[in-house]
Amino acid sequence: MSTLKISNLSKTYTNGVKALDNVSLELENGMFGLLGPNGAGKSSLMRTLATLQDADYGSATLDDIDILNQPAELRKVLGYLPQEFGVYPRITAEQLLTHLAILKGIINKSERKELVKYLLDKVNLYDKRNKSVKGFSGGMKQRVGIAQALIGNPKLIIVDEPTAGLDPGERNRFYNLLADVGKDVIVILSTHIVDDVRELCTNMAIMNLGEIVFHGSPQVAIDDLRSKVFQKIVNRDELETYANEYKIISNKMVAGRPLIHIYSEENPQNGFEQVTPNLEDVFFSKINTSNVLV
Numbered sequence: 252m253s254t255l256k257i258s259n260l261s262k263t264y265t266n267g268v269k270a271l272d273n274v275s276l277e278l279e280n281g282m283f284g285l286l287g288p289n290g291a292g293k294s295s296l297m298r299t300l301a302t303l304q305d306a307d308y309g310s311a312t313l314d315d316i317d318i319l320n321q322p323a324e325l326r327k328v329l330g331y332l333p334q335e336f337g338v339y340p341r342i343t344a345e346q347l348l349t350h351l352a353i354l355k356g357i358i359n360k361s362e363r364k365e366l367v368k369y370l371l372d373k374v375n376l377y378d379k380r381n382k383s384v385k386g387f388s389g390g391m392k393q394r395v396g397i398a399q400a401l402i403g404n405p406k407l408i409i410v411d412e413p414t415a416g417l418d419p420g421e422r423n424r425f426y427n428l429l430a431d432v433g434k435d436v437i438v439i440l441s442t443h444i445v446d447d448v449r450e451l452c453t454n455m456a457i458m459n460l461g462e463i464v465f466h467g468s469p470q471v472a473i474d475d476l477r478s479k480v481f482q483k484i485v486n487r488d489e490l491e492t493y494a495n496e497y498k499i500i501s502n503k504m505v506a507g508r509p510l511i512h513i514y515s516e517e518n519p520q521n522g523f524e525q526v527t528p529n530l531e532d533v534f535f536s537k538i539n540t541s542n543v544l545v
């Protein structure tokens with residue numbers, strides 16, 4: 252069992268944007284979902300943990316490795332699928348993985364051959380091993396991305412926005428693969444897609460404007476909202492009035508009219524109906540009105 256401990260990690264870019272604001276988290280083996288809207292700071296956190304950028308202050312350790320001060324040690328036990336693993340030369344899946352295995356220090360030829368075969372098998376691409384990766388679908392490319400992240404038996408795997416652009420079938424295959432991988436190591440799945448976290452993660456954090464605004468189990472967060480979420484379809488020109496009167500969590504168009512979800516301790520009447528809260532309600536309640544709700 253590994254433990255990743257992040258304490259007060261902070262980073263302000265030279266343009267003044269505070270991307271990480273005292274981020275503290277502790278995680279153990281399993282799938283961990285890091286959910287946040289675009290610009291929340293997820294990639295900044297992932298890149299810092301992957302030793303690709305520095306923090307201004309704070310610390311991060313993986314077991315006895317000090318990530319910020321021992322980047323070379325961390326890289327030996329890290330598997331990283333960056334947000335843009337999209338530049339492929341015209342080589343086959345087998346050649347690409349072989350090349351990356353060499354870069355990762357697997358120098359023994361027969362060991363490497365066996366590893367590449369194992370990885371191709373694991374991500375269900377063995378039949379396609381002689382095809383050019385350039386011609387692969389988005390989902391197949393992401394599976395190659397996971398295969399390369401698995402080289403070297405990592406203890407920590409970071410996947411940054413992995414399902415963007417995948418169709419539902421591909422996303423499902425990718426979920427299954429991640430769930431399989433996530434049993435024995437720490438996997439951090441950074442995403443703005445609520446479904447990714449709901450389907451895969453037993454532990455999660457929600458990030459907004461560089462801060463962790465929630466950390467815990469998705470189910471506990473949903474239970475906390477039970478009987479406090481109400482919905483109503485309203486007219487577009489009434490939205491502002493509703494926003495002044497209620498704590499609107501989310502607002503989605505249904506057949507051209509806004510369907511609003513509100514947070515309320517009591518039944519607000521006025522045509523609202525109570526709904527069973529879901530993780531999307533949790534997400535929006537934490538990022539829009541986290542100061543009111545916590």
Ligand SMILES: Nc1ncnc2c1ncn2[C@@H]1O[C@H](COP(=O)(O)OP(=O)(O)OP(=O)(O)O)[C@@H](O)[C@H]1O
Nearest residue numbers: 264266268270287288289290291292293294295296
């Ligand atoms: N190198 C940089 N220099 C300046 N500002 C940056 C840099 N990288 C990110 N930012 C800013 O820091 C904030 C956090 O960005 P970050 O990419 O970490 O967020 P994110 O949650 O991963 O979002 P996305 O899903 O859009 O990548 C944003 O406001 C972004 O514009």
